[in-house]
Amino acid sequence: MTELDFHSLAAADDFFVVAMPDGALLPVYELAGPKGAPALLFGHANGLAAGSYEPWLRLLARRLNVFAFDARGHGGSRWPEGALEEVFGDDRMAEDLLPLTRAVAARAAGTPLAYAGHSLGAEAALRLLVLGHAPAWSTFIAIEPPIFPTPDCRCYAMAIGIHVHLLRGTARRRRDWSSPAALFERIKTVPMFRHADRAMLMAHCHAILRPLPEGGFRLCCPPEVENMIYRVHGEADTWSRLGRITRPVEIIGGDPATPQNDWISSAMPELAALLPRARLATVAGTGHMPMFEKPDQCAGLVFERLGLI
Secondary structure, eight states: OOOSOOOOTOOOSSEEEEEEESSSEEEEEEEEOOOOOOOEEEOOOTOOOOOGGHHHHHHHTSSSSSEEEOOTTTTBBOOOOHHHHHTOOHHHHHTTTTHHHHHHHHTTSSSSSEEETTTTHHHHHHHHHHHTTTOOSOOOOEESSOOOOOSSSSTHHHHHHHHHHHHHHHOOOEEEEOOOHHHHHHHHHHHTTTTTHHHHHHHHHHHEEEEEEEEEEEEOOOOOOOOHHHHHHOOOTGGGGGGGOOEEEEEEOOOTSTOOOOOOHHOOOOOOHHHHTEEEEEEEEOOOSSSHHHHHHHHHHHHTTTOOO
């Protein structure tokens, strides 16, 4: 097994590394569920890491064998040198899901393997499908997929405004912190996290900070990488190609009526309408981070979509 020097989900029951064709190394963390339970592969949001979701993933592990990975540029992953727009391109991150799926399926010992992605993790999976790939997922759950809309969409103006703000913010993101607690105090009042469960937010702060030899902590995802992922996402043509996806897609969205909502929750009904076989569920009273705000309800939705309740 290839050794990596940081684990975003250090208390996982098992850990392994999957190598990508370009040399990137992605850590996968297993939270063991009941014997013989179905398997779930989970992909996280941009700037987060697998461990950001640890309390919620442990809820899922009550009925599932959960495998969560750090995407390239995040958590304990390693990635090759090269132009950022190539190393972190939309297609590259989407196609990372193919070797990850094969590796987890080999460990799942013939049990059904579903995929659930949040934000970037959902966007990458939808991109993979519009590229014509057919990963062997028994069920696909997309939680708040930020597929950038075309100009004819109702939420386009809102999306453009927030996207520009996001690019400016990530370009000047602070990368060094004295402690996870200091980061927690800084972000607990940020609109996206203002209503987050405390345990979820603290897990996130520990998962995205790597300790430095000289003391202090540094963001695992460099701000320039987070910025580039947002940039290439905004330029992708995935929205206009969603009609090509013929497999069922289970979509879970936040509530467009909440104050912490951004364009993504507002876009979910239009996005679902473009997919020939989509089903949309909305988590009332939540924004883009529904599992941070209502972890039990979101876990229940996943179980329901997988036929476990």
